[in-house]
Amino acid sequence: MTQAKEPSATDETMTPETTDNAAESHEYTGTRIERSNREIAELANRTYQHGWVTDIEMETVPHGLNEDVIRLISAKKGEPAWLLEWRLKAFRHWQAMTEPRWANVRYPEIDYQAQRYYAAPKRTSKELNSLDEVDRELLNTFEKLGIPLEEQKRLSGVAVDAVFDSVSVATTHQDILARKGIIFCSFSEAVKNHPDLVRHYLGSVVPYTDNFFAALNSAVFSDGSFCYIPKGVRCPMDLSTYFRINAADTGQFERTLIVAEAGAFVNYLEGCTAPMRDENQLHAAVVELVALDNATINYSTVQNWFSGDEQGRGGIFNFVTKRGKCLGRNSRISWTQVETGSAITWKYPSCILQGDNSVGEFYSVALSTNYQQADTGTKMIHLGKNTSSTVISKTISAAHGNNSYRGMIKVMPRAENARNYTQCDSLLIGNQCGAHTFPLIEVRNKTARVEHEASTSKISEDQLFYCKQRGIGPEDAISMVINGFCKEVFDHLPMEFAVEATKLLGVSLEGSVG
Amino acid sequence: MTEVAERLSDKETFLDALSKRVEDHAPGWLRQLRDSGARRVETLSFPTHKDEEWRFTDVKPIVRAAFEPSLRPPREAPDPALAAPHRFNLPGWTELVFIDGFFVPGASQLPDADGLRVTSLAETVRTGGALPRTHLDALAGSSGNIFNAMNSACLVDGAVVHAPRGYAGAAPVHLLYITTDRQENGAAHPRNLIVLDETAELTLIESYAGLTDAPYFNNAVTEIVLGDAAVLKRYKVLHEGPRGYHLSSAHVEQHANSVFRSFSAFLGGKIARNELKTRLAGEGADVSLAGLYLAEGDQVIDNATGIEHASPHCTSRIRYKGVLGDTSHAVFSGAVHVHRDAQKTDSNQLNSNLLLSDAAAIDTRPILQIFADDVKCTHGATVGQPPREQIFYFQSRGISEAMARAILTCGFAGEVVDDISVEPLRTRLHDYIYNRYSPQK
Numbered sequence: 001m002t003q004a005k006e007p008s009a010t011d012e013t014m015t016p017e018t019t020d021n022a023a024e025s026h027e028y029t030g031t032r033i034e035r036s037n038r039e040i041a042e043l044a045n046r047t048y049q050h051g052w053v054t055d056i057e058m059e060t061v062p063h064g065l066n067e068d069v070i071r072l073i074s075a076k077k078g079e080p081a082w083l084l085e086w087r088l089k090a091f092r093h094w095q096a097m098t099e100p101r102w103a104n105v106r107y108p109e110i111d112y113q114a115q116r117y118y119a120a121p122k123r124t125s126k127e128l129n130s131l132d133e134v135d136r137e138l139l140n141t142f143e144k145l146g147i148p149l150e151e152q153k154r155l156s157g158v159a160v161d162a163v164f165d166s167v168s169v170a171t172t173h174q175d176i177l178a179r180k181g182i183i184f185c186s187f188s189e190a191v192k193n194h195p196d197l198v199r200h201y202l203g204s205v206v207p208y209t210d211n212f213f214a215a216l217n218s219a220v221f222s223d224g225s226f227c228y229i230p231k232g233v234r235c236p237m238d239l240s241t242y243f244r245i246n247a248a249d250t251g252q253f254e255r256t257l258i259v260a261e262a263g264a265f266v267n268y269l270e271g272c273t274a275p276m277r278d279e280n281q282l283h284a285a286v287v288e289l290v291a292l293d294n295a296t297i298n299y300s301t302v303q304n305w306f307s308g309d310e311q312g313r314g315g316i317f318n319f320v321t322k323r324g325k326c327l328g329r330n331s332r333i334s335w336t337q338v339e340t341g342s343a344i345t346w347k348y349p350s351c352i353l354q355g356d357n358s359v360g361e362f363y364s365v366a367l368s369t370n371y372q373q374a375d376t377g378t379k380m381i382h383l384g385k386n387t388s389s390t391v392i393s394k395t396i397s398a399a400h401g402n403n404s405y406r407g408m409i410k411v412m413p414r415a416e417n418a419r420n421y422t423q424c425d426s427l428l429i430g431n432q433c434g435a436h437t438f439p440l441i442e443v444r445n446k447t448a449r450v451e452h453e454a455s456t457s458k459i460s461e462d463q464l465f466y467c468k469q470r471g472i473g474p475e476d477a478i479s480m481v482i483n484g485f486c487k488e489v490f491d492h493l494p495m496e497f498a499v500e501a502t503k504l505l506g507v508s509l510e511g512s513v514g
Numbered sequence: 515m516t517e518v519a520e521r522l523s524d525k526e527t528f529l530d531a532l533s534k535r536v537e538d539h540a541p542g543w544l545r546q547l548r549d550s551g552a553r554r555v556e557t558l559s560f561p562t563h564k565d566e567e568w569r570f571t572d573v574k575p576i577v578r579a580a581f582e583p584s585l586r587p588p589r590e591a592p593d594p595a596l597a598a599p600h601r602f603n604l605p606g607w608t609e610l611v612f613i614d615g616f617f618v619p620g621a622s623q624l625p626d627a628d629g630l631r632v633t634s635l636a637e638t639v640r641t642g643g644a645l646p647r648t649h650l651d652a653l654a655g656s657s658g659n660i661f662n663a664m665n666s667a668c669l670v671d672g673a674v675v676h677a678p679r680g681y682a683g684a685a686p687v688h689l690l691y692i693t694t695d696r697q698e699n700g701a702a703h704p705r706n707l708i709v710l711d712e713t714a715e716l717t718l719i720e721s722y723a724g725l726t727d728a729p730y731f732n733n734a735v736t737e738i739v740l741g742d743a744a745v746l747k748r749y750k751v752l753h754e755g756p757r758g759y760h761l762s763s764a765h766v767e768q769h770a771n772s773v774f775r776s777f778s779a780f781l782g783g784k785i786a787r788n789e790l791k792t793r794l795a796g797e798g799a800d801v802s803l804a805g806l807y808l809a810e811g812d813q814v815i816d817n818a819t820g821i822e823h824a825s826p827h828c829t830s831r832i833r834y835k836g837v838l839g840d841t842s843h844a845v846f847s848g849a850v851h852v853h854r855d856a857q858k859t860d861s862n863q864l865n866s867n868l869l870l871s872d873a874a875a876i877d878t879r880p881i882l883q884i885f886a887d888d889v890k891c892t893h894g895a896t897v898g899q900p901p902r903e904q905i906f907y908f909q910s911r912g913i914s915e916a917m918a919r920a921i922l923t924c925g926f927a928g929e930v931v932d933d934i935s936v937e938p939l940r941t942r943l944h945d946y947i948y949n950r951y952s953p954q955k
Contacts (some may be wrong), residue, residue: 428887446869449898456891
């Protein structure tokens with residue numbers, strides 16, 4: 001395939017944000033000079049690469065959140081009455097809820113009335129028939145991010161849905177997918193063209209009553225991706241959604257829904273970036289996956305929202321609810337995530353293993369450096385017989401970063417022969433960071449076999465010495481150890497993602513040792 | 515005492531009962547301590563499932579029951595023979611027996627070793643001993659646990675053990691708490707203070723036995739201070755009656771290079787919760803907390819262990835094992851907190867559970883909170899039943915499935931008991947486990 005030569009759709013999504021920690025690493029200055037000086041200087045001085053803003057005329061709604069704003073959003077999107085009703089129900093429920101404070105993260109009070117809940121690039125014509133009608137500025141934005149939306153670049157073998165602030169800009173490869181009966185489009189289009197499917201599955205995995213942020217999302221969600229793989233179809237290419245926050249003081253609230261019918265198979269990738277700003281921006285997404293008999297969904301995320309600067313100013317507050325339901329027998333849902341961005345990450349991709357013999361997996365690498373705080377993990381709820389789940393979580397904390405793994409393994413009384421294996425390892429770099437694990441195991445069936453293992457350590461002197469002895473400098477040794485540490489998770493990413501993720505970690509941690 | 519038939523559930527009436535207590539000539543500092551406990555009872559509230567630490571253990575049955583705090587020893591002295599089956603009665607041992615919360619000298623055997631001081635709290639206060647005044651509530655006072663506060667508010671009796679510098683007597687000290695049916699719905703609030711000065715070494719057994727099928731409540735608080743390089747082995751054996759409620763807290767402070775070896779066995783009681791909080795305050799301190807809980811019927815057993823690594827170069831180990839049958843419910847939390855400057859911490863915890871019945875439930879939470887980077891911390895938790903392969907192995911050699919299960923269960927539970935260094939106690943527990951799980955029962 002030619003894809004190897006083309007910059008992949010997702011390459012840039014993973015491009016590193018770097019910390020300027022050169023001053024801290026004085027101890028290794030000597031060794032670093034031995035390496036390519038120029039390369040290091042370049043890396044050390046690199047800041048968050050996607051921090052620019054696109055100057056584009058926007059259509060927004062007023063600040064604040066009330067029923068009128070929700071009606072306005074719904075009207076702008078030309079939604080059917082049932083959906084508006086659902087949004088309003090969610091909003092009323094949300095008003096009665098209080099913001100959760102149990103997570104191990106600290107952040108200032110969020111003023112939900114100071115946010116704008118909808119922002120979209122202004123359109124000249126109502127309906128877009130081809131990409132040529134899309135604003136040039138928008139296309140340039142995605143080009144700059146490395147997301148090929150234009151025809152000639154559609155060789156990369158990945159179908160992309162590009163979401164800019166509140167709306168989906170374009171979805172590529174729709175025709176090829178349509179031939180197989182696969183529906184892959186923006187959520188708004190799905191509501192228009194496939195209302196029955198949307199109505200049937202929306203909120204079936206994450207009801208609007210689920211939690212504070214899910215309720216907020218249900219009330220104001222703007223766009224996102226919808227994906228439906230019909231019975232027995234193996235999706236011929238990876239599907240991908242690229243999220244970009246652009247407008248200031250606007251929250252992004254997207255909603256993704258993936259349904260895999262019996263025997264279907266899909267690989268789904270998600271990437272995200274945002275401009276650098278001093279203010280915090282809110283991102284509250286919901287992702288719902290449904291896998292029927294023998295279906296498989298692999299969902300990979302590389303989250304690289306702006307994480308704030310070295311002093312911890314700005315950055316995205318990322319409050320995401322992701323959940324998959326293995327509804328059918330022998331179904332399988334696998335979450336793989338690389339979390340490197342966001343000032344705050346609050347995210348627990350979970351699996352409800354309802355069908356007998358279903359399998360849930362969670363592979364995660366979470367990196368928090370500077371003043372980033374991540375509270376992430378998973379929930380595996382075993383309901384069906386012979387269900388099994390695997391949880392591999394690797395967290396890396398550097399500088400003033402704080403990383404928490406929070407996991408729940410629940411084996412219900414009817415889940416005969418349920419099996420879980422959990423491993424969570426933390427790596428600490430520097431003495432100002434923190435690593436925490438909050439696992440919880442609830443077992444209600446004696447045939448269950450549940451194992452949990454966790455370890456926390458720093459890179460040992462022995463490992464560094466061993467490398468040094470063989471002429472490998474500390475920076476390289478550390479990056480080697482970190483890559484080894486994360487390998488188990490990266491193995492589950494598509495190849496280009498994995499290569500980039502490796503680089504990303506290496507660069508993000510550059511200079512944080514010593 | 516019958517006039518204070520007040521309900522624990524109502525804090526005000528509990529406090530009222532306290533205010534009506536007959537003056538027992540307590541010195542001023544003790545009265546202050548009690549008052550401050552009572553004030554904390556006023557401000558704190560009873561934990562519910564919303565309190566993270568108490569999430570899985572419902573204390574409502576305890577709060578609702580009409581338990582009456584025992585504030586004065588009964589007029590009639592209890593029969594010392596009641597304690598006999600639970601005593602070890604071995605030469606050289608020190609045994610303090612408490613019946614329904616009060617020290618019974620007639621049933622006890624006081625120390626004959628030089629230097630070691632083992633007395634009842636009431637006695638120590640009466641004779642003006644300085645130890646309680648300096649140490650009582652120093653560790654438990656700030657716990658935020660309302661049951662600790664209730665204990666302080668009552669504060670009548672318990673044991674004071676003081677091993678002076680360099681003490682190294684080999685014979686153990688046994689504190690035995692017996693609950694009889696003499697007081698209906700009684701609540702005892704025993705308070706123990708264990709202080710080991712520099713380099714002292716001591717073995718301590720704390721056991722609780724219920725001789726009644728009626729409901730009662732034991733709310734024990736133990737404070738332990740280990741001086742530099744002191745070594746304490748503490749064994750706690752809980753054998754409460756079938757309707758006995760037991761809540762206890764042990765607060766341990768360890769100074770430099772001290773060693774604390776703890777083993778807790780939970781064999782009975784309707785709801786039993788044991789909080790064991792250790793603070794490693796000095797460099798090089800070493801702690802290991804081991805435990806075994808065997809539950810059946812509708813028992814609830816909750817072990818909340820916590821280790822705070824506040825100093826560098828400390829080592830901690832937690833190893834708890836549980837066997838759960840019928841509809842019993844066990845909760846285990848292991849919270850290890852490593853402070854920013856506690857470098858070179860070595861910490862390890864493991865919780866293993868064996869489920870014998872479908873209706874048994876286990877909630878286990880091994881929590882690590884780490885703020886230092888040069889550490890080695892691991893934790894693990896397992897839940898399962900005896901592997902089928904192992905049972906098949908026995909069957910293939912002509913041993914019945916029931917017997918195979920019994921052998922495997924005894925082996926699983928017995929492993930932690932093997933480490934007990936007090937031979938009579940080890941034998942007692944091994945026999946107990948064998949009798950409990952042997953199929954011929």
